[in-house]
Amino acid sequence: MSIEAQRISKTFGAFQALNDVSLTVKAGELVALLGPSGSGKTTFLRIIAGLEQPDPGSGPIKFHDEDVAKRDVGSRQVGFVFQHYALFRHLSVFENVAFGLRVRPRARRPSKDTIHAKVMELLKLVQLDVQANRYPHQLSGGQRQRVALARALAIEPKVLLLDEPFGALDARVRQELRQWLRRLHDEIHLTSVFVTHDQDEAMELADRVLVMNEGRIEQLGTPDEVFHNPKTEFVMNFLGQVNQFHGRVEGGKIHFATLSVDAPHSAVSPSQQVRVFVRPHDLEIETHRNGHPAFPAVITRVHSAGPNVRIELRANTGELLQAEMPQDRYRALGISIDSQVFVSPRSVKVFGQEQGVFGHGEGI
């Protein structure tokens, strides 16, 4: 079942939490709302669920072409997983999952046996059938999260909405549960939207990512698109590490950090101040000049624990930079702290001074 939310705005007092945000989620798709805290992502999710009302003048909210904006949250049939699970503390795992079925009006309420069968089936799905008689406080964080999910699925929701589903878990459990949720989604194909501030989570889990900032959409695209072709400076900054230079465009060239590289076509108007971004893995490090445009720098720190080696450098123009390279490449170079090296960017992203006015481009 598809979700469509058009031109949604929301203000709390003087604070504009959402500013004209639209999103269409295709049936069976898994979409991430990604952004820093205060970006409006949770508010947007809660408006889709019906837990908050959008400002008057906002567009429709449709589930499978049916406008549900006027419908009460209880009748929208959404599965909602809260950030802190919000399990009913005085009810057992079984009763938590059964709740949504038990509170139905008599006419639509399944029989006791049906409820029992249904709940046990769901608990098997989330691998908690053995814990059916336990209480929430007797479960680990990951188990609670799965109870919350089973409870949300029990009402046979049209869409599944998850608010920071892994936010309160420790790193390893988070990783496991992430993969498990993706497999579950591929199995049951329920249209899902989840909120996260963790870019890795969004990239790994989602079919598409909606990057939000200060109540506005920055970019909507597949994980690949938003990572490799960020539309705005914010997206570039938010998704992973970046090195930032101040530069100038003149005569079809971009000048920064003593380098001049060809300006990407159509990118920026001439004679403009620009900001140049380079990802750490796009900074090539050589021990000698080899003809590529490069600037000298000194290595100040090396972090070699991990699949890649992260290197901190200071350019001779004063900028502090981060580079990243595979372990074998690092060993082949034979560099260490205080080594003099030459740095050349493999690929740069250029954004104009006034974001969105001068466009953006890619060079080298």
Next chain:
Amino acid sequence: MPVVAHSHPDIRITDPLWLRGLLIGVALFFLSLFLLVPLLLVFSAALEKGVQAYFAALVSSDALHAIYLTGIAAAVSVPMGTLFGLAAAWSIAKFQFVGKNLLITLIDLPFSVSPVIAGLLFVVLFSPTHGYFGPWLADHGIRIIFAIPGIIIVTMFVTFPFVARELIPLMESQGTEEEQAARVLGASGWQIFWRITLPNAKWGLLYGVILCNARAMGEFGAVSVVTARISGVTNTMPLEVATLYNDSGCYSAAFAVASLLAMLGLVTLVAKTFIEWRVARQLDLAQKAGL
């Protein structure tokens, strides 16, 4: 389940044994001097003239009437205080509305004024000779002051904050996420209240009810102002104790009735301790669960 290692550092107090013994001894000495001894004296004074006289004093018509009046006052004011407390705490803890702070302040009013003032307040309103509504009520044959309605009204006034005061912090600490979850799952307002909010608050509620009841049965000042303190007519148990002791000089009878109130106090204390333990356990579990 993952095993969580609790590595509490050893923080046992290492003061010398004699100092600990001395401090505990002093505390126990004062407790017995001011609490235990008087309590025992109540019972010994009550039984001074023998067990038969004790029970005779309790079943005298005046004493029975006092017990009956106290029972009535508690039977009306405790349910009313409970209903009010639930409604007030529910609205304050779970909703945002204009005038919320004013309501919270008003709830504390009976705690902040002396019960005697509370009694006088109702005399001013309902006195048949010079109250605002008294003459009109008297014309219609309704007596409030110097009658049972007056006792009930002032008892309600002094006891109505108890349940609310217990429930508000508990409900506020529990937040509204569970209620929201229930709403999303399709529960109606009533279902949310009966199935989620009330069960979560039940121990706090019981605690408030017990305190409310203890006060309703033990209230002296406010009730004494709105009654004429007539044995067998408007005397509740605390008033009857005072009347017997001061006016009639029946010391052992006074202590017999007082011993009932003391027993009520002991029962309240035990119940209160048990519930406190339950509530602490519940909060502890909730904290562990991160709920």
